[in-house]
Amino acid sequence: MLQGAFIASLFLLLHMLVLGLAFLLALMETLWVITGRPVYHDMTRYWGQPFAILFGLMLASLIALVVQLGTHWSPFAHIAGEPFAIAWVVALLGGFMPAAILFALFQQGWTRLTRSEHLTVTWGLALTVSIALLAEMAAWNLLQDPSAARMHSGTLRLQLTDLAQLFGEQAQMRFLHLTGAAYVWVALTMMAVSAHWLLQGRDLAFARRSFALSAGFGLAAVLAVLVVRMTDLYPFVSDAEVLSYSAFAEARALAQELPQGQDGTTIALPDTRLLYAFRIMTGSGFVLLLLFVAAFLFCHRRQAWERRWLLRIIAWSWPLPLLTIAAGWVFSEAGRSPWMITGILPFEAAQTVLPVSSASFSLAAYLMFLGLPTVLGLLLIGRMFRQGPSLLATGRYHFEVGIQTSWLETRSR
């Protein structure tokens, strides 16, 4: 249970980062191909480095996710495998597998592909990781609302009844909402890192381009998330409506435990977790909106670089999107408990009965082999951010200027 939540949420967060970065990389490279300015080439190359680490980590956690579905959730796999597997086949064949190939071409193709070919590869990468997320959202949506499938009374298996509904409006809404959130997250991170460089007064041209691009892109994304705010799925705008929704979720949970016929008499208690999660999600969402509006307006007036207070706020606001996403996660997941698949399969029945020793062995192993590399990867990304574009070794940036020998060396190669 703990392990499943750890791997699934790690995977989804990494996937969101990869998705957001891929789109921004495609934008930067498009700007490079159109304008021909080398700073956009350097930006694509530079932000492609953390992208590579995140992509590797994402694939690694994907493998862990699928394998542990069989090892730790085998009753779930057995009962509900069919509709979920179909969504995952689409995610792999149409999403991750082409993305993995395009990733290789993106990374190693700089010298072997023409500009427009490489640009096509980058856009293809952004497209395929999005297809993968859409298919994942189809699977996730099925956990929340399994109406695209039906329990067969004879075999006790969940059968897919409606493929169009599996990938239907609900799944698409979730996809758009999460995609927007991913764009916001990546844009804010990029803006915060650029703000750090601006505050330190180094690599100004590079930092300003990164800052301006992420401010504009982030503003568009945050507006998009607010528009697609899942109103069709959770139709509430006020606290009272959230409370009544949570009371409904609680009643559903209680009704399961009590004997049949007493449904009407159970007294439902509202779940305050949901309320707080909802408030945090919407509240920090609006703070993000303000940040992006301010950054965008000052950028537009070419004043953002002088407003040090703004840069400081932005530089330290990087945990905000993560908080928003975590709150959104709690909000949509807490409403589901105790169900693995709403109304069909409770958590307890979905798990493999494993001896405690082997379950804790594998939890420890996953924590070590997935958690540790993730931490290492994030530390490396932090190092890249501190180093800035100097790590490209083009000879044009902060830590290289003044060290003439290395500049000469790079040129003579």
Add this chain to the structure above:
Amino acid sequence: MEGLAGFLHPENLMLLWWGLLGVLVLGFSLGEGANLGIAMAQPFLARSEEERRVLRNAIGGSWAVHQLWLLLLLVNLLAAWPQVFATALAQWHAVWVVLALAFLLRAMAFELRNRAQERGWRASWDWALFTSAIIPAFLLGVLGGNLFLGSNFRVVDGEALLWTGGLLDLFNPFALLVGVLTVCLALLHGGLHLLGVTVYPLYDRSRRLVMVLSAASLLLLLVLSLWLALGISGFYLNDGRIQNELGAWVWRFAQDPLWMLLPVVMLAAWAMVLWMTWEDQFRSAQRYAVLGTAALLASGAISLYPFLLPSQLDPASSLLVTSDGVRPSILALLIGLHLILLPPLLLLIALLQRRMRGRLTVASLRRNARTLY
């Protein structure tokens, strides 16, 4: 139209699906086999940092996609034979955890190694790469070998109950030998791939490796075939009842001389790999290796058919190609998805190989120091 409707009969769909999964296994064996082999060969073949980098870049970016064949296979198994998926993974739980960890480690070894300069950091990731390659190559072979021996589960009320007697039972002599074979074959594929992309001295070392390993694999294949025919009790269907008897796995080959061709082609192909490498014609050696792998997988599959996961504990519980009762509409959907999505994927792989062609030299690595692994 009637012919088509007849062809789309559920049983034919099931056979088609079974064959399609075979194609995925072949894709995994060829693509990932070579990658694992190169990673395993690194400590023997490479003698300097730059040679190590040549080998890593011979795998290049394709490590990311080829390992996903295995995932695709698992997900397909889940879609069409959920019971086989749930039984195989839950039963060999620890093995799968170790496999997943090995793949995790490998992804890290590629993406993290060159991000820091420290010698200790790089050396540790080199070892990680070697370990994370040899473990899956060996364990997947051991699991494959155990398919022929049957595993320990019983199906009661449609739910698989596992006999948790001993994971160590997996590591019996026959399966261990199959594991050794898969390690050898992976190394062999890796070596053959290197013949196409390296220059002296790596080329010569790879060539020696390929010759030694193709001789060893040929020997192992002969021993294992005889063992299967004479020493392993196989399962067969007798009027709908599942029975087992010594040597039953090879009866099918005796029944039809056409099937008999498969193992013959397999042995001949691997012998040709040895000869062609001796003659220094690596392109045809590579082609024969593809043929040999396909024939090996096909022989194994034909020999097991119609069993997917036989049970030694309770033969009647064995899971067959036909036993899990997946609906024809879902099968048709899955086959359709593959027919639509697989060709563009294969095209992309071909494009990757075409664009990344050319021999890797230390000089070319220096020129592209920032973009290569």
